[in-house]
Each structure stands twice: as structure tokens, then as C-alpha cells.
Amino acid sequence: MDNVSTDLQTILCRxxxxxxxLADPDLTGDTLLLAFALDEVLEIRCEQGKKHLGRMWIxxxxxxxxxxxxxxxxxxxxxxxxADDVPRYEPQRGPGRATCVAPMIRRDGPCGHSATVRFxxxxxxxxxxxxxxxxxxxxxxxxxxxxxxxxxxxxxxxPTPPANTGGVLRRHLSDVxxxxxxxxxxxxxxxxxxxxxxxxxxxxxxxxxxEEPFDNx
Ligand SMILES: [Zn+2]
Numbered sequence: 001m002d003n004v005s006t007d008l009q010t011i012l013c014r015x016x017x018x019x020x021x022l023a024d025p026d027l028t029g030d031t032l033l034l035a036f037a038l039d040e041v042l043e044i045r046c047e048q049g050k051k052h053l054g055r056m057w058i059x060x061x062x063x064x065x066x067x068x069x070x071x072x073x074x075x076x077x078x079x080x081x082x083a084d085d086v087p088r089y090e091p092q093r094g095p096g097r098a099t100c101v102a103p104m105i106r107r108d109g110p111c112g113h114s115a116t117v118r119f120x121x122x123x124x125x126x127x128x129x130x131x132x133x134x135x136x137x138x139x140x141x142x143x144x145x146x147x148x149x150x151x152x153x154x155x156x157x158x159p160t161p162p163a164n165t166g167g168v169l170r171r172h173l174s175d176v177x178x179x180x181x182x183x184x185x186x187x188x189x190x191x192x193x194x195x196x197x198x199x200x201x202x203x204x205x206x207x208x209x210x211e212e213p214f215d216n217x
Pocket of ligand 1: 100101102111112113135136137138139
């Protein structure tokens with residue numbers, strides 16, 4: 001009886017995890033495909049009575065996602081997809097990167113002309129919060145203000161806000177792999193940050209719409 005209840009618990013946990021993956025709007029595209037393939041490998045391990053993923057999981061995930069052909073090429077897909085998910089802080093993006101954000105004197109709002117320089121501007125030297133901005137040729141001298149904030153940020157020891165991007169695989173499969181090691185393997189030059197953004201609200205529920213059969217004869 002114990003085994004039966006344990007199996008049932010495992011199945012319920014797995015179903016809940018899959019539902020969580022599908023409901024997470026941050027988990028899309030290649031990352032979603034990789035997450036589901038990894039979840040499937042876990043299920044296979046479970047059926048085999050194994051408790052660990054072992055060393056072949058990358059190969060198996062690749063085959064599940066793309067089939068056995070061109071394995072070598074697709075294996076780099078696993079690495080690339082995980083590298084894209086490294087938990088990190090990224091400056092806010094906005095329309096300011098393509099257009100000039102300099103405030104106007106005689107009217108409200110930014111200049112809005114096409115930017116000729118683009119850079120990430122330290123908004124708060126105490127925390128390192130930053131955003132991508134652009135300045136047009138006419139307002140380029142305002143970069144000096146940003147340089148002053150950047151110097152203060154450097155003097156403060158370059159503090160970085162908590163991760164606001166990536167870490168979605170770790171969020172759903174934290175008990176499966178040592179993600180710090182996996183992220184370092186996929187992207188050695190960018191160590192994974194701790195923490196991270198809380199999941200954004202669930203995707204809206206999908207409803208099955210049933211169409212009448214085509215029967216115009
Ligand atoms: Zn401008």
C-alpha cells in the first residue's frame with residue numbers, strides 16, 4: 001500500500017510541476033521545450049528506479065526534443081538554451097534605447113529624436129539599478145550626467161541589484177540538478193546570481209473552442 005501511495009504522490013507532484021511550467025509566462029520557446037524534455041527524462045529515471053539523472057541527460061534531452069539526427073549540432077542547443085537562462089540582472093529596456101531620452105525644457109516629455117549613442121545608464125549608484133538609454137546628436141553632452149552617476153557607482157564597489165532575468169529552469173526544476181554548476185558549464189563567463197524575480201502572474205487560462213464540423217454539402 002505504501003508503494004501505491006508513493007507512486008500516486010509522485011504522479012501528482014509531476015502533474016503539478018507540468019501544470020506550473022505551462023502556467024508560467026516566463027517559460028516559453030526553447031526553454032519550455034528543454035524543461036519538458038528534462039521532465040520526461042526524470043520520469044524515465046523514475047520508472048527505472050533511479051534517483052539521479054546521471055551523466056547522459058543532455059544527450060537524452062536532445063534526442064527527446066529533436067530526435068536522434070544531427071545530435072552534435074543540437075547538443076549545442078541545450079548549452080545555448082541554458083546559457084540564455086542564466087539568472088542575471090539586466091538593465092531595463094524601453095523605447096529610450098532607440099530614441100533620445102533627454103528631457104525638453106519648453107514642453108513635457110523626452111526629445112524623442114533618433115538616438116546616435118546608446119548605453120546603459122546607472123539610475124541609482126547606491127543599488128546599481130540601470131536602464132538602457134539613447135541620446136541624439138544634439139543632446140549627446142548629457143552623457144556627462146550619466147558619467148558622474150557611473151563614477152559614483154564604481155566608487156560604491158559596483159553594487160548589482162538582484163537578478164531580474166533568467167533562472168526559469170531553476171525555478172521549476174530546482175530539486176533535479178545543481179543549477180549553479182549547470183549554469184556555469186553553459187556560460188562560464190557569467191556566474192549565476194542568487195535570488196531572482198518572482199514568477200509573473202499565470203498565463204490566462206485556455207479554453208477549448210469547439211467548432212461545428214464543415215458540412216456545407
Ligand atoms: Zn535629443
